[in-house]
Amino acid sequence: MELRTELPEVFADFSEARKQGFLAVKDLKEKGQPVVGVYCTFMPEELVLAGGAVQISLCSTSDETIGDAEEDLPRNLCPLIKASYGFAKMDKCPYFYFSDLVVGETTCDGKTKMYEYMQEFKPTYLMQLPHTRDLVAGKQFWRSEMIRFKEKLEDFFGVEITEDKIREAIRLKNRERQAKQDFYRLGQLNPPALSGSEIFQVMYGSQYKFDKAEVIDMLETTTAKVKAEYAAGKRLDKKPRILVTGSPIGGATEKVIRAIEENGGVVVAYENCTVAKAVERLVDENEPDVYQALTDKYMNIGCACISNNNPRKELLGTMIDDYQVDGVVDMVLQNCTPFSVESLKIKRFLNEEKHIPYMYLETDYSTADIEQINTRVTAFLEMLEA
Numbered sequence: 001m002e003l004r005t006e007l008p009e010v011f012a013d014f015s016e017a018r019k020q021g022f023l024a025v026k027d028l029k030e031k032g033q034p035v036v037g038v039y040c041t042f043m044p045e046e047l048v049l050a051g052g053a054v055q056i057s058l059c060s061t062s063d064e065t066i067g068d069a070e071e072d073l074p075r076n077l078c079p080l081i082k083a084s085y086g087f088a089k090m091d092k093c094p095y096f097y098f099s100d101l102v103v104g105e106t107t108c109d110g111k112t113k114m115y116e117y118m119q120e121f122k123p124t125y126l127m128q129l130p131h132t133r134d135l136v137a138g139k140q141f142w143r144s145e146m147i148r149f150k151e152k153l154e155d156f157f158g159v160e161i162t163e164d165k166i167r168e169a170i171r172l173k174n175r176e177r178q179a180k181q182d183f184y185r186l187g188q189l190n191p192p193a194l195s196g197s198e199i200f201q202v203m204y205g206s207q208y209k210f211d212k213a214e215v216i217d218m219l220e221t222t223t224a225k226v227k228a229e230y231a232a233g234k235r236l237d238k239k240p241r242i243l244v245t246g247s248p249i250g251g252a253t254e255k256v257i258r259a260i261e262e263n264g265g266v267v268v269a270y271e272n273c274t275v276a277k278a279v280e281r282l283v284d285e286n287e288p289d290v291y292q293a294l295t296d297k298y299m300n301i302g303c304a305c306i307s308n309n310n311p312r313k314e315l316l317g318t319m320i321d322d323y324q325v326d327g328v329v330d331m332v333l334q335n336c337t338p339f340s341v342e343s344l345k346i347k348r349f350l351n352e353e354k355h356i357p358y359m360y361l362e363t364d365y366s367t368a369d370i371e372q373i374n375t376r377v378t379a380f381l382e383m384l385e386a
Contacts, residue, residue, distance in 0.1 A: 014201055014202045014204075014205030014206060014209075014218070014222075016205075017205040017206070017207075017208040017209045020208075021056075021095070021207075021208030021209070021210075022094035022095060022098070024208070024209070024210055025054075025056060025094065025095055025098045025210070026094070026098060028054055028098075028210065029098050033053070033054055034051070034052060034053035034054070034100050034157050035053060035054050035055075035056060035098050035099050035100050035101075036048045036053050036054070036055045036056070036099060036100065036101050036102075036103055036153075037055075037056055037057075037058045037095055037096055037099030037101070037102045037103070038055055038056070038057060038058065038102070038103050038104075039057070039058055039060055039084055039104065039105070039111070040104075040105045040107055040273075041273045041277065041278035041301060041303075042105050042107065042127070042129060042278075042298055042301060042303070043055065043103055043105065043127070044146060044149065044294050044298055045169075045173055046166055046169040046170050046173050046283065046294060047146065047149055047150050047153060047161065047166065047169070047294070048153065049169035049172065049173065049212075050150075050161045050162075050165035050166045050168070050169040051150075051153040051154065051157055051159050051161050051165075052157070052159055053100075053153070053157060054210050056095045056098075056099065056207075056208075056210070057095070057207045057208075058084065058087070058088070058093055058095050058096050058099070058102070059083070059084070059087040059092070059093035059095060059096065060080050060083045060084040060087070060248075060251075061080070061083065061248075061250040061251025061252055061253065061365070062083055062087075062251050062252055062365060063079065063083065063252060063364070063365035063366055064083075064086070064087070064092065065082075065083060065086025065087050065089070065090050065092055066079060066082045066083055066086055066365065067086075068086045068089060068090050069082040069083070069085045069086030069089065070082060072085070072089070072117060073085060073114065073117075076335055077110050077335055078108075078110055078333050078334070078335045078336045078337075079252075079333055079334065079335075079364045079365040080247070080248060080333055080336070081108075081110045081111050081114050083365060084111075084114065085114050085117065085118060088102075088118055088121070088122065089117075089118075089121070096122070099122070100123070100156075100157075101123050101124075101125060101153075101156055102118065102122050102123065102124045102125070103124075103125050103126075103127060103149070104118070104124055104125070104126045104127070105126065105127045105129055106126065106127070106128050106129045107129060107303065107305040107338075108305055108336075108337065108338055109337075110335075110337075112126070123156070125149070125152050125156075127145050127148075127149055128141075128145055129142070129145075129305065129306065130142050130299075130306065131306065131307065132306065132307050132308070133299055133300075133306055133307070133308060133310075133311075134307075134308060138299075139295055139296075139299060142295050142298070142299050143291050143292060143295040146291045146294050146295060147291055150166075150291075163290050166290045166294075167285070167290055170283045170285055170290065170293065170294075171285060172212050173212075173283065174282045174283055174285065175212075175216055176212055176215060176216055176219075177279045177282055178282070179215070179216045179219035179220055179223075180203065180206065180219060180275075180279050181279060181280065182219070182220070182223050183199075183202060183203070183219050183222060183223045184199055184202075184203060184269075184270070184275050184276065184279075185322075186199070186223065186226055186227070186230075187199055187267075187268040187269050187323055188268070188322055188323050188324070189230060189235070190238070190241070190324050191235045191236055191237065191238045192235065192236040192238075192239075192241075192266050192268060193226050193227075193229070193230040193235055193236070194226060194236070195236065195261055195266060195267070196242070196244075196257055196260065196261055196266055196267020196268065196270070197254070197257050197258065197261060197267070199267070199270070199275070200249075200250075200254070200257060200267075200270065200274065200275070202219070202222060203270075203274055203275050204250055204274055206218075206219065207274075236266065239264060239265050239266045240264065240265045240266070240326045240327060240381050240384040240385060241265075241266060241268045241323065241324055241325050241326045241327075242260050242265045242266065242267050242268065242269075242325070242326065242327055242328070242329055243267075243268065243269040243270070243271060243316070243319060243320060243323060243325045243327075243328045243329070244256065244257070244260075244267055244269070244270050244271070244272065244328075244329050244331055245270075245271040245272055245312075245316060245328060245329070245330050245331070245346065246272055246329075246330045246331040246332045246339055246343075246361075247272065247331060247332050247333040247336050247339050248272060248273040248274065248333075249270070249272050249273075249274055249331060250274055251365070252364075252365035252366075252367075253331060253333070253363060253365070255363070255367070255370055255373065256329065256331050256361060256363065256373065256377075259370070259373045259374050259377040260329065260377055260381070262374075263374060263377050263378040263381055264378070264381045264382075264385070265327075265377070265381045265384075268323045268324075268325065269319050269323040269325060271302075271312070271315055271316055271319055272331075273303075276315065276319065277301055277302055277303070277312075277315070278301050280315060281297055281300055281301075282297070283296075283297045284296060284297070302314070302315050303338070304338035304339045304341075304342040305338045309342060309345075312342075312346070313345075313346070313349050316328070316346070316349070316350070316354075317349075317353070317354060320350075320354050320356055325356060326356075326357070326384050327356065327357040327358070327359065327380060327381075327384045328346075328350050328356055328357070328358050328359070329359050329361055329377070329380070330343055330346055330347070330358065330359065330360050330361065331361050331363065332360065332361070332362050332363075333362075333363065333364065334362055334363065334364045340362070343360050346358070347360065357380070357383065357384060359376070359377075359380045361373065361376065361377075
């Protein structure tokens with residue numbers, strides 16, 4: 001089998017976007033562009049776009065400022081929450097610095113209480129998530145939150161957000177989602193066309209390019225080039241095919257991806273936030289009520305913070321089949337109560353209904369557990385090969 005030896009040049013552009021994104025934000029600010037900073041994929045970017053602003057993901061994936069955060073927050077708190085607060089408090093996140101408004105969400109109790117401290121030094125708005133998907137009242141509540149957020153943006157930035165502007169933003173965001181889907185679904189090719197680290201590099205980097213038309217074009221170009229190389233015979237060796245699920249991944253937790261791919265496996269799919277969880281479902285462009293269309297889309301993001309979480313199981317089941325998955329790694333951050341408690345349900349679903357091997361892997365943002373992760377992952381991969 002011929003191995004792929006060169007990547008499309010555009011891969012480097014996505015990698016650089018992660019490093020140089022703050023320069024792009026600085027340039028936007030100098031041009032008078034309003035900026036909204038967020039931490040979560042539940043935030044309806046369509047409303048931000050309709051308000052003429054740019055939405056950016058804020059720093060939350062490194063242990064650099066956790067010590068500073070622990071001066072105010074408990075030590076036994078999820079590292080994502082502590083990192084989010086630490087970077088903001090110490091003013092070490094340029095995206096936070098350039099944000100006019102930070103929008104938080106009640107995904108868990110720890111984040112909800114943390115935002116109370118964050119609002120002491122930054123304009124912060126909190127969206128209230130419903131606790132359950134099952135009740136009609138929950139969906140009505142989330143729809144009302146969409147309207148309340150729209151009104152906050154109008155008041156804060158002094159703009160008018162019309163339904164026509166929202167529809168235009170829905171169409172643009174759907175185009176971006178489709179381009180992302182087409183790219184990360186390259187992981188369905190068997191043998192693989194790309195490593196999991198390459199897929200993640202592009203998906204993570206795309207968050208830090210703020211011209212949607214440019215992002216769409218780059219993703220489409222990259223997908224086409226990879227497909228052309230694959231058709232020409234350039235592909236990777238067959239290895240155990242792994243799906244990664246669980247807590248948000250990125251930054252320090254990319255050590256899990258490296259552990260899988262440096263010890264004999266290949267990550268072909270990511271169910272978590274950065275890749276498929278928030279992208280797989282498009283907003284219904286034919287729904288006459290734009291707020292209902294946004295409600296239906298964002299309420300069906302399969303996050304463990306809302307009960308029931310059938311959307312997560314449904315997406316996992318589909319991805320296991322489509323990506324020909326051999327095993328699933330559930331990466332959960334220490335003290336992340338929603339995902340750690342839900343892990344038993346996910347294990348039962350995978351083992352009993354999908355008959356797929358499952359490994360629970362709890363970690364934080366330090367490097368202290370890298371050897372332990374390598375040992376456990378190696379044993380899991382050897383079991384799959386056996």
